[in-house]
Amino acid sequence: MRRRLRTAVAALLVPTTLLLAGCGSSVGATARSTGNDLRLGFIVPATGPVSATGLAMQAGFEIAVAEVNDAGGVNGQPITYDVQDDGSDPAASTQIARRYSQDAGVDMLFGTITGDTAAAVTPVAEQAGMAFATAILGDPSDCSAVAFPFGETNRQLLVPQVKALVAAHGPRIAFVGSDYNFPRDYAAAAAEILARNGGQLVAEEYSPLGTADFESTIARLAAARPDAILSMVVGSDAVTFTQQAAAFGLLTPKMGYEGAPLDSDYYPAVAALVTGREHVVRWADGVADPQSRAFVAAYRAKTGSSAPIPEVAANAYFGVKFIAAAVDAAKAGSREEIIKALAAFSLDSPLGRGTRFVTDGKGGRVFQAHMLTATIGAGGYAVARDEGVIDDLRTSCR
Known part of the structure; x- marks a missing residue:
C-alpha cells in the first residue's frame, strides 16, 4: 500500500449524512479555458469507500471557488472547473488526469484523497507540465516540483505533538500504527524528534x-x-483501538494520547475518550477569525453537517484561496506561469502571515503555515496555542 492511506480510511468515520447539492461524476462549469482565465480539473472520490472525505474536500473547494468568483474571480474572470469521480481507484485517477492534461483548456489539477491516487496523478501532471494541488495530510509520496500539497507534513504535526507529550506526561512514548508505509515513516520521524x-x-x-x-x-x-x-x-481501526485501549485499562485520563484517532473525522465515535485532550492541527472549526467563522457557516449550510469539520475541507478551501490569489497577482495564464506563480507567492491568511511553499531539500514542496494545538470539546476544536511555523522541512517523499 502507498503511504497516507490514513486519510483514505479515515473517511469511513465521517458522517454519511454529508450531502452536496448537485454532486455527481461531473459537476461544475465545463467551459474551455481561454486566455488567462483559470480552469481547474478537480478529481474527487465522490463514490466508493472514501467518498465522505472526498465530498468534504469538494465542499471546501466549491465554497472557495464561489467566494473568489463573487469577489471578481481571477484575472478578471470567474474560475471554472470540472469535477470527475475517481472512486479512489488509482487507475481511474490516472485516466482522468490524462484527459485533463490533454485538454489545453485545463490549467491545473486539484484533488484526490488517498496516497496511491495522488502518486498516480503526479507523473501525469509532471509530463504535462501542470501544477497539481492536494489537500490531504502527511508527506507527499513523490518529490515533485509540480506538486503543491496544502496538507500538513509528518514533521509539522510531530514537532509540537512530541514536545507536548513529553512535557505534560513524561519521556516514555509508545507508538502504535496501522501496518503500511505512512505510519512507519511517521514513527521513524517521531523517534528522531523524541530523542531531540x-x-x-x-x-x-x-x-x-x-x-x-x-x-x-x-x-x-x-x-x-x-x-x-x-x-x-x-x-475504523482507530475507533476500535481507542475503545479497546480504554476498556483494557491502557488509555486512562492520565495517559497521554495523540495522533490520528483525535482527528475531527473520528470525534463522533470516540467523543467520551478524547474530549478534553489536546490535538495538533493546522486549522480547526474553533478558529475565531472572521474568514474561518464564515467558512464554518458556509460549510454547514452547504452540507447540513453539524459534526466537527474535517481538516481536508479547510485545506481545500484555503488552498483554492491561495491558488486564486497567486495566479491573479502574477496574471498567470499558461501552465508554466501558474507553477511559477504558486512557487513564488506568499499570502497572509487565517493560516498565518506569509504562508508559502518552500522546498524540502529533495525537490518536493512543503506548505509553510502556522500549526495549532486545539483542545477537543463538545462544541468543537478550540485553539489553545499557536505553535507558529515548524522549521523542520524534511519529508519522506521519494
Missing part, C-alpha cells in the same frame, strides 16, 4: 488494517510502561 526532546520510543506496534481485536497489542504496549501513546492507527 529527551524522550524515548519504548514500544512500536503495528497491526494490519481491519484488525478487530487489539488485546494482545494493548498488552504489549502496557508492558512497556509508557507515559503517553502516539497513535497512527487509522480508519
Whole structure:
C-alpha cells in the first residue's frame, strides 16, 4: 500500500449524512479555458469507500471557488472547473488526469484523497507540465516540483505533538500504527524528534488494517510502561483501538494520547475518550477569525453537517484561496506561469502571515503555515496555542 492511506480510511468515520447539492461524476462549469482565465480539473472520490472525505474536500473547494468568483474571480474572470469521480481507484485517477492534461483548456489539477491516487496523478501532471494541488495530510509520496500539497507534513504535526507529550506526561512514548508505509515513516520521524526532546520510543506496534481485536497489542504496549501513546492507527481501526485501549485499562485520563484517532473525522465515535485532550492541527472549526467563522457557516449550510469539520475541507478551501490569489497577482495564464506563480507567492491568511511553499531539500514542496494545538470539546476544536511555523522541512517523499 502507498503511504497516507490514513486519510483514505479515515473517511469511513465521517458522517454519511454529508450531502452536496448537485454532486455527481461531473459537476461544475465545463467551459474551455481561454486566455488567462483559470480552469481547474478537480478529481474527487465522490463514490466508493472514501467518498465522505472526498465530498468534504469538494465542499471546501466549491465554497472557495464561489467566494473568489463573487469577489471578481481571477484575472478578471470567474474560475471554472470540472469535477470527475475517481472512486479512489488509482487507475481511474490516472485516466482522468490524462484527459485533463490533454485538454489545453485545463490549467491545473486539484484533488484526490488517498496516497496511491495522488502518486498516480503526479507523473501525469509532471509530463504535462501542470501544477497539481492536494489537500490531504502527511508527506507527499513523490518529490515533485509540480506538486503543491496544502496538507500538513509528518514533521509539522510531530514537532509540537512530541514536545507536548513529553512535557505534560513524561519521556516514555509508545507508538502504535496501522501496518503500511505512512505510519512507519511517521514513527521513524517521531523517534528522531523524541530523542531531540529527551524522550524515548519504548514500544512500536503495528497491526494490519481491519484488525478487530487489539488485546494482545494493548498488552504489549502496557508492558512497556509508557507515559503517553502516539497513535497512527487509522480508519475504523482507530475507533476500535481507542475503545479497546480504554476498556483494557491502557488509555486512562492520565495517559497521554495523540495522533490520528483525535482527528475531527473520528470525534463522533470516540467523543467520551478524547474530549478534553489536546490535538495538533493546522486549522480547526474553533478558529475565531472572521474568514474561518464564515467558512464554518458556509460549510454547514452547504452540507447540513453539524459534526466537527474535517481538516481536508479547510485545506481545500484555503488552498483554492491561495491558488486564486497567486495566479491573479502574477496574471498567470499558461501552465508554466501558474507553477511559477504558486512557487513564488506568499499570502497572509487565517493560516498565518506569509504562508508559502518552500522546498524540502529533495525537490518536493512543503506548505509553510502556522500549526495549532486545539483542545477537543463538545462544541468543537478550540485553539489553545499557536505553535507558529515548524522549521523542520524534511519529508519522506521519494
